[in-house]
Amino acid sequence: METLDKFDVAILHELQSDARLTNTELAQRVGLSAAPCWRRVRALEEAGYIRGYRAEIDRHRIGLGVLAFVRLDADRNTGEPLRAMEEAIRKIPEIVSCHYISGAGTFELQVVSRDLESFSEFARKVLINLPNVKDLHTSFSLGEVKASISLPLGHLKPGVKPGSLKGPS
Template identity: 80%
Template sequence: METLDNFDLAILNELQSDGRLTNAELAQRVGLSAAPCWRRVRALEEAGFILGYRAEIDRHKIGLGVLAFVRLDAAQNSGHLLKALEEAIRTLPEVISCHYISGTGTFELQVVSRDLNTFSQFARDVLINLPNVKDLHTSFSLGEVKAGSVLPLSHLRAQSSHTAKSRRT
């Protein structure tokens, strides 16, 4: 599967909005019958466009009121030392996101915690003691303006239209 057509884009858009749609509901929303819709979903999964399905949980309702952004500075940026740090970060359930960043710092983490005291202890006992960590800098979320992981697809729709037009000529 090299290119996505309008049906594929519609399927991706609908599943991002509601991953619990039945195939029949999805097919109706995108204008396909059930069997071709199911085949397209399977093809999108097999091609790696759809990585999985999961429930989005309200962190506040489960007692995780603190969201911290932590910039970790590595002591050394050599391959095996960074790999060890990456592997250690992956094991921490409190770290919900980690990015290797440019500019100041090496990694940017999103860390959830019950409260400031719990986060403080986690930072002092765990984060600063990870292998190859030189320093850490923390900022706290004061409120979420926009959260979620729905990706924009409009650039693909324009690309799909352009590809379809060039095939006709």
């Protein structure tokens, strides 16, 4: 599956809005019958456009009131020390997101915690002791303006290979 058509884009849009739709409901919303809709969803999954389905949990309701943005500076930005740092980060559930960043720092982490005291303990016992950490800088979320796991799809043009600027040959 190299190109997406209008039905594929519509399926992605609807599933981002509500992944709990039945295949019948999804087919009705995108204008297909059930069997072709099901085949398209499977093809989108197999091609890697749909990576999974999950529940979005309200972190405040489960007692994780603090969201911290932590910039980690690596002592060495190459080779085995960096790979060891990456592997250690992947294993820590409190780190819900990690990105390589440009500019100052090596990684930008999003870390959740119960409160400031538990975050402070986590930073002193876990984060600063990660392999290859040179320094860390923390900012705290004071309130959420927007948090979305849905990606914009308006740039996807039917018949155009995603990531391409040209249409089909």
